[in-house]
Amino acid sequence: MEKSSIEFFICISGIYISFLLWGVLQERITTKFYEKQKGLFISVIILNVTQSFIATIISFIFTFFSTKHSKKKKPLSKPLLLKIILVALSSSLASLTSYLSLKHIDYPTHVLGKSCKLIPVMAIHTIFYKTRFAHYKYLIVAIVTSGIVIFTLCDYQLPSKTKKKHLSNNIWGLFLLSINLLLDGYTNSTQDHIFKVFPHVSGPWMMMSMNIVSTIGMITYLFCFTNELTTTYEFIKKYPLVTRDIIFYGCLGAIGQLFIFHTLEKFGSLILITITLIRKMLTLLISLIWFNHKLTIGQWIGVGLVFYGASLEAYIKHTQLTKKNRKHNEN
Secondary structure, three states: OOHHHHHHHHHHHHHHHHHHHHHHHHHHHHHOOOEOOEOOOOOHHHHHHHHHHHHHHHHHHHHHHHHOOOOOOOOOOHHHHHHHHHHHHHHHHHHHHHHHHOOOOOHHHHHHHHHHHHHHHHHHHHHHHOOOOOHHHHHHHHHHHHHHHHHHHOOOOOOHHHHHHHHHHHHHHHHHHHHHHHHHHHHHHHHHHHHHHOOOOOHHHHHHHHHHHHHHHHHHHHHHHOOHHHHHHHHHHHOOHHHHHHHHHHHHHHHHHHHHHHHHHHHOHHHHHHHHHHHHHHHHHHHHHHOOOOOOHHHHHHHHHHHHHHHHHHHHHHHHHHHHHHHHHHO
């Protein structure tokens, strides 16, 4: 097996294992009560800053040892610093809108909606960075988008009295999710741009830099503009089990980030998004089984379309990579 194929397999395995467990914890913390009908954790900034802080430590250790014997220097120029700050800000805001959307839509809808990330990434790549894509990518985007639309329109089996309220919540939740997708699109496209323009930048170094900026920004926000530290302290006193969940959540997210940034550096954002699309579908299936969500037949059709589109993208990418490796070996 080629070195690049082994590296690709390790990246996929690391992303899937860490983020499938991370996804279960995310739904557990943000949408489930810690006691019957009470004890719902609402401090989303605390979740973000915990993960960002742990990710900063892990990426610093990884960067220190991986560059210790390297002769390559990584100067932090003003243009690079500006890009890092902007991408850290967009990433932090994306996480915030993602968590807030979970207050208005359920987790399966959230996961499936996140599967539309290819659309804003391709749009921003095309508009801002003048990137052109193969025709099949537009077909895949159309398939995935159709699946999302079908899933959203085929409403859950709810009592008639709650449908109106559910629809209102859905609209606001989907709006927040749309903002999240735009921010994600900007983040991924700009990260690709940074790797191209600043070739000395490594994945772990970018991860460390982004998380340092995010941690400083969120800690400043926590102390100056919100009382989440107090509410979280009170919540932990009542429900100490949440402490374990938050720490594990932060560690899994940080480990997953290492694999994500390495994949981003070596293989690009579109391949990374394809990997995460399939991971999100697996997360969706785990959520449906673990938390006993009920779907209509139409929603299962929507899930199938999204999964088909993501699988088709992965298959085409794998075929292209295999052909490229064969040509390289022949030469």
